[in-house]
Amino acid sequence: MLFIISYRTHRRAYVSVPIKAFSAWHVDVTLNFQNFGPDTVLQIGFPFDQSLAEADEEESPPDPGFVTYVDGTKVPVVYKKGIQNPDLKDLHYPHVFTSEIAFKSGEKKSIRHTYNVGGTVDSMGGMDFRYILKTGALWKGVIERVDVFLSTPARDMADLQCISPAPQKVERKGNDITLSWTMLNLKPEADIVFQRFFTELSRMSPDQLFEEVLGNNKSGFSVSNACMSEYFRNRVLATYGYPFAGPYEHALFYGSGQFKENPQFSWNKVTEKHRSLLNFLNDNSKQRITIPKPWYRSNVYIGAGAALVVLLLTVLFWLRRNKQK
Structure with missing residues (x-):
């Protein structure tokens, strides 16, 4: 578990996904520290949750290819099992990679970690990956700045159906999409989470989704949060070829070829049933859009x-x- 008492930090994290999302995430993290106290040697740890190890790897240490550099020089890394802090019951990370790093008084050092991790997959086909930020709340003071970048081929964006918190900036360069977050004076209370919903849910047609959400054929499914509402609202729109302005939404629905954008999209073609569903989902979304009334009701x-x-x-x-x- 990461626990730093006397250091303020500038933390920069670059998260890149060079191959299909969730199958292997390559993470590259740079943390810039300055010692405001006397000379000291710190054990700096980088935590991982239970998803790091597969079920058949419980008896042996996980191997995410974790490497640490200090000011560009590779340093030894030791794997340790995390210990639960009884005062922090919601923070438990069973895997920690540590390094002993010496700091002189006033000295600044850049610490870089690189590793690969796969995220969590459930039996229903749902997946999630989280970039851990919450442990930064244990550091003294605030993290002055955090920059996170996630880069992935546009065709693989279909797996990133729900992102929380939503990226502040989305850019497309060629066939790649880069999502980014910048957080200042941060005392983190949550991680950055990427999700794909379970397979059956993701394959529902707008009519099936209507019956599940607003109809009589409910099977226990519910739109449980704003991120889910926003995804399914946009998915219904994608079936009509809605011209999404943002590159994230455009790549999410059109990058894999599952849906096709319609340059002649018209709200008048959206059925009454689907419009009711869209209004319900839109009302429960964090980022709402304007859904015009049918022409005969305007x-x-x-x-x-x-x-x-x-x-x-x-x-x-x-x-x-x-x-x-």
């Missing part, structure tokens, strides 16, 4: 229709009066 058409009725009644009234004369 205020413009209602107003025009009412004006036309009044005009017709007026004409009929005058015709009747003229006829009576």
Whole structure:
């Protein structure tokens, strides 16, 4: 477990995914420290949760290819089993890689870790990977700055169905997508989590999703959070070829070829059932979009229709009066 008492830090993390997401994540982390106390030697540890080891590896140390460099020089790394702190019951990391690093008073050092990890896969096909930030809350003071970058081929974005917290910036360069976060003066309370929902759920058509969420054929599935609501709202829109403005959403639904963008997308083609589903999911999403009413329900058409009725009644009234004369 990472526990640093007397150091403020600038922490920079670069997370890259050079091959298919969740099958192997390559992580490259750089942490910049300065010693504001006397000369000392610290045991600096990097924690991993239970997902690091497979079920058949419980008796042997996991091997994520963990390497540590100090100011560009490779240093020895020792694997240790994490110990539960009774005062921090929600922080338990059974695997820790440690290095002994000496700091002179006032000295600055750049510590870099590289490793590979696979994330967690459940029996239903759901997957998740988390970049651990919460242990930074144990450090003295705040982390002055954290930069996280995740890079992956656009075709593999389909596996990153829910990201929390949402990336602050998304860029596309060629066939690659880069997601980024910048956090200042951070006392982290949560990790960055990437999820893919279980397979059956991810394959539901808009009609099936409507029945599960708003219909009578519910099987226990519920839209449990804003991230899930946003994903399924956008997935329904993707079936109509909705032109997503953001490169993340565009790559998520169109990068793998599962759906195809429609340059002639029109809200008028969205069925009443699907529009009801979209409105429900949109209301429960963190980032809402504007879903226009059907043309026949818009205020413009209602107003025009009412004006036309009044005009017709007026004409009929005058015709009747003229006829009576």
